[in-house]
Amino acid sequence: MATLFEKIIARQIPATIVYEDDETLAFRDIHPAAPVHILVVPKKPIENITAASAEDINLLGKCLLVCRTVAEMEGLTDYRVVTNNGAGVGQSVFHLHFHVLGGRSFMWPPG
Ligand code: AMP
Numbered sequence: 001m002a003t004l005f006e007k008i009i010a011r012q013i014p015a016t017i018v019y020e021d022d023e024t025l026a027f028r029d030i031h032p033a034a035p036v037h038i039l040v041v042p043k044k045p046i047e048n049i050t051a052a053s054a055e056d057i058n059l060l061g062k063c064l065l066v067c068r069t070v071a072e073m074e075g076l077t078d079y080r081v082v083t084n085n086g087a088g089v090g091q092s093v094f095h096l097h098f099h100v101l102g103g104r105s106f107m108w109p110p111g
Pocket of ligand 1: 015027030031084091092093094
């Protein structure tokens with residue numbers, strides 16, 4: 001069954017898309033945890049980092065550079081990039097995604 005993010009990629013459900021190329025999509029998180037909260041996803045349906053394979057190496061790097069691109073588009077110089085890998089650490093959508101968060105200060109380590 002298609003995940004929520006596959007449906008967003010396929011334009012079956014709406015999202016506020018801020019960036020797209022042939023391999024990735026970026027859209028605003030529906031429940032923002034910061035003034036800027038964008039999700040960067042590969043169009044390829046990879047569940048998470050654990051499920052990625054060696055052939056995904058360029059795609060994973062591409063996703064990180066897209067995180068930088070959207071941060072720059074939002075005027076951010078300082079920002080956090082997070083991926084929750086597994087339900088035990090908060091992954092709720094099982095399509096790999098990178099949260100790009102900025103516009104406020106953050107604690108380290110995260111709670
Ligand atoms: P995670 O918990 O790391 O799997 O992150 C999933 C994220 O998807 C959460 O931050 C949700 O707020 C976000 N989310 C859920 N539904 C939507 C949606 N329809 N459009 C945009 N973001 C969503």
